[in-house]
Amino acid sequence: MINCKNRMTTTKTNPMRTICAMLASVILIMGCATRHAASHRTGDEEAQKNAAHAEIVADSPKDGAKLVFTASGMPMAVGFSTSTSKQACTGFQHVGTVFDSGREVLLPSIARLTEKLNKAVMRSETSRTMDVQPGIQIQVRGVHGDDMDHHSDSCGPFVTSFVPEKGHMYHVNFAFDGTQNCSQSMMDITIRDHPVSVGRPLHCNLRDFTAAVDNPLRIKHEQAFEAARKEEAAAKTASDKAFALKDEAAALDSLGKSDEALARIDEALRLAEPSRSKELIATKAGIEFSLNDPRQALALLAPEIQRTREFAAHNPQLARAGALGTYTEGFVTATFANIQLEQWKAAIGTLADAESELDGPSFYAYRALVYRYIMARAHDASLKNPQLEREATYYAANDKNQYGVLLRTWQGEDALKELSIINAGLSGDDRQEAEAEEQFYLGAYAKFVKGDTDAARGRLRILNQLAPYSSIEWIYGRRVLE
Numbered sequence: 001m002i003n004c005k006n007r008m009t010t011t012k013t014n015p016m017r018t019i020c021a022m023l024a025s026v027i028l029i030m031g032c033a034t035r036h037a038a039s040h041r042t043g044d045e046e047a048q049k050n051a052a053h054a055e056i057v058a059d060s061p062k063d064g065a066k067l068v069f070t071a072s073g074m075p076m077a078v079g080f081s082t083s084t085s086k087q088a089c090t091g092f093q094h095v096g097t098v099f100d101s102g103r104e105v106l107l108p109s110i111a112r113l114t115e116k117l118n119k120a121v122m123r124s125e126t127s128r129t130m131d132v133q134p135g136i137q138i139q140v141r142g143v144h145g146d147d148m149d150h151h152s153d154s155c156g157p158f159v160t161s162f163v164p165e166k167g168h169m170y171h172v173n174f175a176f177d178g179t180q181n182c183s184q185s186m187m188d189i190t191i192r193d194h195p196v197s198v199g200r201p202l203h204c205n206l207r208d209f210t211a212a213v214d215n216p217l218r219i220k221h222e223q224a225f226e227a228a229r230k231e232e233a234a235a236k237t238a239s240d241k242a243f244a245l246k247d248e249a250a251a252l253d254s255l256g257k258s259d260e261a262l263a264r265i266d267e268a269l270r271l272a273e274p275s276r277s278k279e280l281i282a283t284k285a286g287i288e289f290s291l292n293d294p295r296q297a298l299a300l301l302a303p304e305i306q307r308t309r310e311f312a313a314h315n316p317q318l319a320r321a322g323a324l325g326t327y328t329e330g331f332v333t334a335t336f337a338n339i340q341l342e343q344w345k346a347a348i349g350t351l352a353d354a355e356s357e358l359d360g361p362s363f364y365a366y367r368a369l370v371y372r373y374i375m376a377r378a379h380d381a382s383l384k385n386p387q388l389e390r391e392a393t394y395y396a397a398n399d400k401n402q403y404g405v406l407l408r409t410w411q412g413e414d415a416l417k418e419l420s421i422i423n424a425g426l427s428g429d430d431r432q433e434a435e436a437e438e439q440f441y442l443g444a445y446a447k448f449v450k451g452d453t454d455a456a457r458g459r460l461r462i463l464n465q466l467a468p469y470s471s472i473e474w475i476y477g478r479r480v481l482e
Helices: 015-057 108-121 216-234 238-254 258-271 278-290 294-313 317-340 344-352 361-378 386-398 402-409 416-424 428-448 453-466 472-480
Strands: 065-072 078-083 093-098 128-132 138-144 155-162 169-177 181-188 200-202
Touching: 065 078, 065 093, 065 138, 078 128, 078 169, 093 128, 138 169, 138 181, 155 169, 155 181, 155 416, 181 416, 216 238, 216 428, 238 258, 238 278, 258 278, 278 294, 278 317, 278 472, 294 317, 317 344, 317 361, 317 472, 344 361, 344 386, 361 386, 361 402, 361 428, 386 402, 402 416, 402 428, 416 428, 428 453, 428 472, 453 472
Parallel strands: 065 169
Antiparallel strands: 065 128, 078 093, 078 138, 138 155, 155 200, 169 181
């Protein structure tokens, strides 16, 4: 089920690349500071620009087609890859890295130093070329950071799809606008003085998780299952065995083996003391939801939810959130069960009581996003919850992570580029979970707000490719985005 945690990313950066990036930034500043003093060199700079252009258009193909890869705007390395797979966003093969030496804005000596640094340290070039087969659709992927070293100051990835024509040359350029914004363009430059924009963007924003060896969430839950099996084998008491079986059941459910999970959790409930069965009941309710029985899930959760609410009501106001937070999993599962049954008032009630103070702002920004989804489906202004309304407004303006961007998307903003940049800074199961939520909520917005069912199905296809095991958005999304 939902992983209620902050998406904190531990970045591992290649030290030499970091040094190179820092030097490149210093060089850029130096070059900009001296550019006006060197205005008398305009003719020399123009010659450099012409030389760079000649590098791009040289060796035009006759029988085949050719791609030229460049970057512009910042002296930062950009990784390019291509794919001829018929399946969108998969099968990419690395082409190499390129960078902008700054010839058009820097003094020649500074530009040459930038080139030497990038070529020596990052094995990067100012441009790369590649022969491609005409008539075969090709996907071109550009990214700064991400696959190269997983550091947080990433931009992209962007994917452009097109079908090259015989005898044509195409220029793919990854452009930086400052250090936080970027874009990718593709031009047919066969006729030098009349470049034509070609290709269409694919909104991938994800790694190829379809391969079994590259599905972090599946690996994570397989490891959790094996660990639980060892705990069961080592259990000395019935209680210890019950909780080991609970963990086995949760892992099996996360892996899509919900029937097996149900048998395990029922055995656990038979072994556990009734006074300690609260967590086990929440796990069983989650399994019932996975098995598409939201009514049974709610029936299981109702007594514990009532007890938790009563317990919270007897606590001081400041301690109420902490008391409700003792049953976060139960409230979240109940919320989605109520959503599936279109019991909107009950869904808002359980959502408002879903607390997780330890997870902090990330959880509450997520909660606000779920609230926006419920209200969009309910079409009933009388159901507005003042607290959740305030949170939705606050986090749309102040959350710097994916939930803030998604909340702004639900306000009608075009924020796909921001999502791409944020997700490029994540990796492993954190990124897989983040992108699962992204695909679901973008698909839900397309279907239930814009009325675009085809776009919703497209998001579901990406969600299925992503295969985010244990994500409640994937479980529920397959039921409503078709």
